[in-house]
Amino acid sequence: MSSEIASPFIANAPVMRDVLDRLNRIAHSHATVLIEGESGTGKEVCARWIHDNGMRSNERFVGVNCAALPDSLLESELFGHEKGAFTGATAQRIGRFEQANRGTIFLDEIGAASPAVQLRLLRVLQEREFERVGSTQSVNVDVRVVAATNVDLEQEVREGRFREDLLYRLKVVPIKLPPLRERTSDIPHFVKQFIQVANRRNGRNVLGVREEAMRILSDYPWPGNVRQLANVVEQMVVLTRNDSIAHNDVPVDLIEWRSRDETSTMDFANFKEARAVFERRFLCNALRRHNGVIAQVAEAIGMSRKNLYIKLETLDIDYDRYRKCG
Numbered sequence: 001m002s003s004e005i006a007s008p009f010i011a012n013a014p015v016m017r018d019v020l021d022r023l024n025r026i027a028h029s030h031a032t033v034l035i036e037g038e039s040g041t042g043k044e045v046c047a048r049w050i051h052d053n054g055m056r057s058n059e060r061f062v063g064v065n066c067a068a069l070p071d072s073l074l075e076s077e078l079f080g081h082e083k084g085a086f087t088g089a090t091a092q093r094i095g096r097f098e099q100a101n102r103g104t105i106f107l108d109e110i111g112a113a114s115p116a117v118q119l120r121l122l123r124v125l126q127e128r129e130f131e132r133v134g135s136t137q138s139v140n141v142d143v144r145v146v147a148a149t150n151v152d153l154e155q156e157v158r159e160g161r162f163r164e165d166l167l168y169r170l171k172v173v174p175i176k177l178p179p180l181r182e183r184t185s186d187i188p189h190f191v192k193q194f195i196q197v198a199n200r201r202n203g204r205n206v207l208g209v210r211e212e213a214m215r216i217l218s219d220y221p222w223p224g225n226v227r228q229l230a231n232v233v234e235q236m237v238v239l240t241r242n243d244s245i246a247h248n249d250v251p252v253d254l255i256e257w258r259s260r261d262e263t264s265t266m267d268f269a270n271f272k273e274a275r276a277v278f279e280r281r282f283l284c285n286a287l288r289r290h291n292g293v294i295a296q297v298a299e300a301i302g303m304s305r306k307n308l309y310i311k312l313e314t315l316d317i318d319y320d321r322y323r324k325c326g
Helices: 014-026 043-052 071-079 115-127 153-158 164-170 184-202 211-219 225-239 252-263 271-289 294-301 305-314 319-324
Strands: 033-036 061-065 104-108 129-131 138-140 144-149 173-176
Touching: 014 043, 014 173, 033 043, 043 061, 043 104, 043 144, 061 071, 071 115, 115 129, 115 164, 153 164, 184 211, 184 225, 211 252, 252 271, 271 294, 271 305, 271 319, 294 305
Parallel strands: 033 144, 033 173, 061 104, 104 144
Antiparallel strands: 129 138
């Protein structure tokens, strides 16, 4: 989620109110926190909230994505290195733990850390000390550790990919962020915030979302969660020709997801019903490929324009909304 958003914790949904209550109770402690949740649920925003509302808020918040670096570089990134420790180490380098001293370090995607890095992290959590790569001198640090994962670390432990003792050290206070599909009552409030952000970023003045468009946004399961919603809202703000987001501004994939999902499992009552569903999907795909240009669609599928218009009307397909695709 964008750092421009002033209030990252919208909590109308009961499940999110429980999360916010838990965060309020742990913010003024020094306890290690493990944030669990799917990609895009706002784990880094949550970590920053813990830091900004805690006793270390005047010190640094330092983040590192454990999945973004190979093992050798991650170890140096976290703990630093001495000059000459390895090829290319032309000077001493201070690692993220030292940078975060007296503040907070955020270890994102902690499940991606190698066994060697996991062992070093365990020592830091136990003893609050470590050695830079290439050094034998211990460095003491006073940091609050907040880690995050989008994988089931308990399953990783059972399969031998993650240390059980490290999991216990990280999971002093667990926070489970729910996916957006479990907090749909928060979607209209997120949309309002994201429109404001997108307006500022893109010099637009979109006022809001019309009822039918909001219904589609609220019904969609959002596999990419809040991050995906933010990107979709910005797309709609940029592309709309209206002063508010309408039904035909919503990306086609969002509009059609339910029919695609249903056809994979539906037991049709008769051949006519099955054919209608197939024809609808076939024509929608053709419209998408040809950006809603009826002449091109008719030629591509071997149908006259007149008959195509009749079929679209019969199936209640609004071809105008496909004109923005492509």
